[in-house]
Amino acid sequence: MQADFDLVIIGGGCAGLSLGMYLAQLGHTAPQTLLLERRKYYENDRTWCFWGLDQALHTDLASNQWNQFKVQANEQSALIDCAFAPYQMIAAQNFYDHAQGKISKNSRLDLRMNAALLAEPQFIEGRWRIQTQFGEVSAKGVVDTRPLSMTQLKNTKLWQSFLGYELEIQEELFDPEVAVLMDFCEKNAEYIGFNYLLPFSKTRALIEFTVFAERPFYEDELLIELTKAVEKYIPHTDFKIHRTEFGLIPMGLESQVSAKHGAIDKGYVHVGLTAGSARSATGYAFQRIQRWVQECTEAIQANGLPIAPSFDPFLLSTMDSIFLNVLREHPEFGPELFMNLFSKVEPHRLIRFLSDQGHLTDYVAVISALPSTPFIKAIFK
Numbered sequence: 001m002q003a004d005f006d007l008v009i010i011g012g013g014c015a016g017l018s019l020g021m022y023l024a025q026l027g028h029t030a031p032q033t034l035l036l037e038r039r040k041y042y043e044n045d046r047t048w049c050f051w052g053l054d055q056a057l058h059t060d061l062a063s064n065q066w067n068q069f070k071v072q073a074n075e076q077s078a079l080i081d082c083a084f085a086p087y088q089m090i091a092a093q094n095f096y097d098h099a100q101g102k103i104s105k106n107s108r109l110d111l112r113m114n115a116a117l118l119a120e121p122q123f124i125e126g127r128w129r130i131q132t133q134f135g136e137v138s139a140k141g142v143v144d145t146r147p148l149s150m151t152q153l154k155n156t157k158l159w160q161s162f163l164g165y166e167l168e169i170q171e172e173l174f175d176p177e178v179a180v181l182m183d184f185c186e187k188n189a190e191y192i193g194f195n196y197l198l199p200f201s202k203t204r205a206l207i208e209f210t211v212f213a214e215r216p217f218y219e220d221e222l223l224i225e226l227t228k229a230v231e232k233y234i235p236h237t238d239f240k241i242h243r244t245e246f247g248l249i250p251m252g253l254e255s256q257v258s259a260k261h262g263a264i265d266k267g268y269v270h271v272g273l274t275a276g277s278a279r280s281a282t283g284y285a286f287q288r289i290q291r292w293v294q295e296c297t298e299a300i301q302a303n304g305l306p307i308a309p310s311f312d313p314f315l316l317s318t319m320d321s322i323f324l325n326v327l328r329e330h331p332e333f334g335p336e337l338f339m340n341l342f343s344k345v346e347p348h349r350l351i352r353f354l355s356d357q358g359h360l361t362d363y364v365a366v367i368s369a370l371p372s373t374p375f376i377k378a379i380f381k
């Protein structure tokens, strides 16, 4: 195997493959790139959803989309029309296949599966030295997408934990026209819990139970509530589970700042779910990763070195931080706060805001929809 590269990408998940795929399109001007992925093979391990605003990328890979979604708590329910920016879903397997196909077409990129790092990369004489089971390689720049460890994530403000089944039933019980974004469970002083339902057809859907809490929740705890959710939507019905989806997303990371400053000046950047790629207040990362890929590719073309994701604007990161403080301190307010947002803010404003495309007037609309008392207290936390 070749030993010297322009770029090594550690981790071929969403961020690593997205960058690899984009670089592959540069043809013979693409940097010589080695992509190291720990997995032996890709599985359909998740779904990536986002609102299809004009700026959204890879919408052609979406297998499903919904023009309406619902948010409900207790007796209240809001049905939101989002036909102007449908809620779209990409199945991970589609994305992995597509990205691998693009990468394999350019011989300047080399994706190695089942690839382990034998030691942490070292900066020696102006290049990064990386020990792999294929031998030592060197590179001018490194994009590291490995997630931080739980110890490094100990200052996370709020954890988003979820467990879901993609399941199939015989009877036609799902409404494939309407996604259920948040269906809140009873108020709770420890966490905010809600169900999420993506109906793929009248007989097939992804049903998830999600928790926002101070600590991560693991599968065994989530399973009890997921079982209740399944019983709620398809009571007394036999079902076949096609796939299970589990996720832990840190929201509001103090480590984002330090991670970004890793060794940027020497061409080593951290990217991905635990390094600033996820929106603090939602955990959504797919479209943010795609935007970073474009900026990073431009930087590599301009000066040969990758760049980290840019910081969120001050107003946005401050609003997210205050919102997370309120949810952390008062999870019992959660259902009401989300209901206020989805029922009081005009959909195009809220969706732009949630998709990082908000105008100043959208920010004002969001702030106006929230009750002032808990937020004023949270500012001083």
Ligand SMILES: Cc1cc2nc3c(=O)[nH]c(=O)nc-3n(C[C@H](O)[C@H](O)[C@H](O)COP(=O)(O)OP(=O)(O)OC[C@H]3O[C@@H](n4cnc5c(N)ncnc54)[C@H](O)[C@@H]3O)c2cc1C
Residues within 6 Å of the ligand: 010, 011, 012, 013, 014, 015, 016, 036, 037, 038, 039, 045, 046, 047, 048, 049, 050, 115, 116, 117, 145, 146, 147, 245, 246, 247, 248, 249, 271, 272, 273, 274, 277, 278, 283, 284, 285, 286, 287
């Ligand atoms: C189940 C789930 C559902 C999600 N749904 C959405 C959604 O609907 N919308 C949205 O916007 N965001 C969503 N997210 C958040 C985010 O988009 C994803 O987590 C996304 O995959 C993050 O990309 P990443 O590259 O940071 O991490 P990953 O995609 O997890 O990639 C990291 C890669 O690094 C590899 N790796 C780890 N250690 C090593 C090592 N030592 N050497 C080599 N490789 C290594 C891993 O095998 C993995 O392939 C979801 C997250 C999860 C977990």
